[in-house]
Amino acid sequence: MKESFVVHSQVLARECQTLPGGTYAEYTIACGNALFKPGQYLMLRALKHAVSWPDAYLIHAATGQGFKVLAHQGQELARCAAGDRVEYWGPRGSSPVTSGDALLLVAQPETVQLVYPFTLGNPHECLVLTGEAAIARALDKIAALQNKKAILALNPDTLAQLDEAGRARQTPFANCFLYVSNKKACGINACKGCYLHSPTRHFGINACCQGPFMPYTAVDVTQDGNCFEYFSLQEVAT
Amino acid sequence: MKLTVTLPTQNGPDMVLKNPIMPAAGTFGYGIEYIDALPLSRLGAIVTNSFAIAEGSPSPAKRFYQADYGFVSSFGPNNMCYKQFLKEILPRLPHETTPVIMDVKAFDLNELAEFVHILSHVKELAAIEVNLNCPYGNMAIPAYWKAPETLEMLLKTVRQAAGQKPLWIKAPTAEYPYAEVVRAAGDNGADAFVTFNALGGCAVDVATRRYQSGSFGGGGYSGPGLKPYALAAARAVAAAAQIPTIAAGGIVCADDILEYILVGADAIQVGAANLMAPDAMARLLDDLERRMEELGIDSLDEIRGTARV
Numbered sequence: 042m043k044e045s046f047v048v049h050s051q052v053l054a055r056e057c058q059t060l061p062g063g064t065y066a067e068y069t070i071a072c073g074n075a076l077f078k079p080g081q082y083l084m085l086r087a088l089k090h091a092v093s094w095p096d097a098y099l100i101h102a103a104t105g106q107g108f109k110v111l112a113h114q115g116q117e118l119a120r121c122a123a124g125d126r127v128e129y130w131g132p133r134g135s136s137p138v139t140s141g142d143a144l145l146l147v148a149q150p151e152t153v154q155l156v157y158p159f160t161l162g163n164p165h166e167c168l169v170l171t172g173e174a175a176i177a178r179a180l181d182k183i184a185a186l187q188n189k190k191a192i193l194a195l196n197p198d199t200l201a202q203l204d205e206a207g208r209a210r211q212t213p214f215a216n217c218f219l220y221v222s223n224k225k226a227c228g229i230n231a232c233k234g235c236y237l238h239s240p241t242r243h244f245g246i247n248a249c250c251q252g253p254f255m256p257y258t259a260v261d262v263t264q265d266g267n268c269f270e271y272f273s274l275q276e277v278a279t
Numbered sequence: 280m281k282l283t284v285t286l287p288t289q290n291g292p293d294m295v296l297k298n299p300i301m302p303a304a305g306t307f308g309y310g311i312e313y314i315d316a317l318p319l320s321r322l323g324a325i326v327t328n329s330f331a332i333a334e335g336s337p338s339p340a341k342r343f344y345q346a347d348y349g350f351v352s353s354f355g356p357n358n359m360c361y362k363q364f365l366k367e368i369l370p371r372l373p374h375e376t377t378p379v380i381m382d383v384k385a386f387d388l389n390e391l392a393e394f395v396h397i398l399s400h401v402k403e404l405a406a407i408e409v410n411l412n413c414p415y416g417n418m419a420i421p422a423y424w425k426a427p428e429t430l431e432m433l434l435k436t437v438r439q440a441a442g443q444k445p446l447w448i449k450a451p452t453a454e455y456p457y458a459e460v461v462r463a464a465g466d467n468g469a470d471a472f473v474t475f476n477a478l479g480g481c482a483v484d485v486a487t488r489r490y491q492s493g494s495f496g497g498g499g500y501s502g503p504g505l506k507p508y509a510l511a512a513a514r515a516v517a518a519a520a521q522i523p524t525i526a527a528g529g530i531v532c533a534d535d536i537l538e539y540i541l542v543g544a545d546a547i548q549v550g551a552a553n554l555m556a557p558d559a560m561a562r563l564l565d566d567l568e569r570r571m572e573e574l575g576i577d578s579l580d581e582i583r584g585t586a587r588v
Binding site: 045046047086091092093094095128130223224226227229230231232233234236237238243244245264265267268271273 | 306307308312313315316317328334335336337338339340341342343344345347348349350352354357358359360484486487502503504531532553554555556557558
């Protein structure tokens with residue numbers, strides 16, 4: 042029998058996970074055969090209310106019991122407890138890395154949870170941007186990538202600064218992948234809400250299935266930066 | 280139990296739907312995206328995202344904000360090329376067993392007529408749904424539906440352009456003169472009328488002090504929070520209509536569907552629920568069958584328009 046596309050599941054465990062950006066709620070979502078690649082996510086809906094929307098939760102681990110994801114305080118899942126019913130579809134999206142890739146992770150405290158899935162399986166260096174010289178330091182590292190890949194997750198204003206400085210310095214941004222934080226309402230390329238502008242496709246390119254980590258050079262930060270989400274420091278209730 | 284819905288047309292054979300459930304344009308992609316999530320052939324009909332004659336590009340603004348009990352959307356004109364849809368997607372939809380309806384929009388009436396005329400020759404399409412929310416993108420042109428004479432001109436023009444192809448007219452917004460607009464649609468050759476469209480709405484992120492969606496700081500608000508309002512609209516439209524009515528607005532459960540049928544709708548469109556879960560319409564169909572059995576309803580025809588004080 043074909044497995045149901047939408048999986049009815051439950052929260053197995055809720056713990057707290059402290060990262061440079063604060064404390065997040067870490068959930069284990071029941072799944073018998075949990076497989077994923079870093080960068081993929083679950084579209085997950087908590088069923089606490091009759092009207093509830095799904096949201097995208099990046100998967101950072103899979104155990105014999107299920108997927109592990111982080112939730113921030115603005116997300117419905119963050120108010121769930123062990124035993125609560127959820128439903129999900131996924132893993133969705135694609136992974137920008139393969140096993141063994143050496144990674145440079147570039148984030149700021151507010152967005153560290155977005156690169157967190159890449160910290161658990163690949164050799165990596167994590168650069169958390171703080172202070173005035175942070176952008177220049179990040180561009181220096183990116184310029185010296187060589188065989189590494191860079192994974193970037195930034196709030197829109199920081200991204201705009203980095204992009205502008207990078208263009209001024211003619212940073213190539215090859216092997217760089219950017220978290221495209223456009224709202225993913227469906228996760229299946231149906232709502233068209235997460236589309237990015239593209240120089241080659243007038244209709245644009247889909248971020249929820251082709252991303253959410255997209256080649257930096259495919260993203261027009263100037264045109265699409267206004268569509269990106271802001272992330273804040275977290276302190277979820279324990 | 281009889282779930283079928285028969286929609287008479289003004290120029291040809293009746294359109295028969297297996298059941299009253301179909302998606303609302305803008306919430307179900309081009310149908311094909313849902314092929315793994317639910318059996319498309321179970322649906323009463325498939326209504327596509329809105330198309331213009333020219334391929335659109337993504338809006339430069341945030342397009343989607345999920346509010347309590349609904350969402351504010353502002354997708355802009357990001358439709359794929361209709362030729363690509365006709366060539367690559369439509370053949371993969373179950374058009375032989377499930378009517379496929381293309382929702383269309385345009386920047387002016389000439390473009391709308393040209394586009395409707397082109398689509399009128401596509402045999403796989405069961406009908407064309409014209410969104411009265413036209414013209415898009417040109418604020419200098421008043422909305423056609425606001426003045427009776429321009430509405431009549433639009434309706435006559437698209438009717439002529441559509442030839443024998445069934446023509447559905449979709450409400451321009453949530454607030455319009457229900458009786459006048461649906462009567463004008465029927466009098467000028469429309470085959471069915473979709474009773475509801477999004478209400479204007481906006482939301483602000485208090486931390487960043489930015490609007491949550493839309494190039495102009497807002498968009499269309501849709502979802503279950505609007506259902507009582509949309510239900511009243513459906514009732515008013517059905518009471519005045521001489522043609523079948525397709526109701527829409529905040530349907531998330533079987534009782535919502537039955538309410539719309541009870542106030543006179545022939546069939547219904549599902550919007551927000553598709554964005555809560557991709558298999559929402561399959562669940563609605565299961566729930567509808569179960570609920571009708573619980574309530575002892577053998578056929579939707581027996582309850583249509585029977586709500587009483």
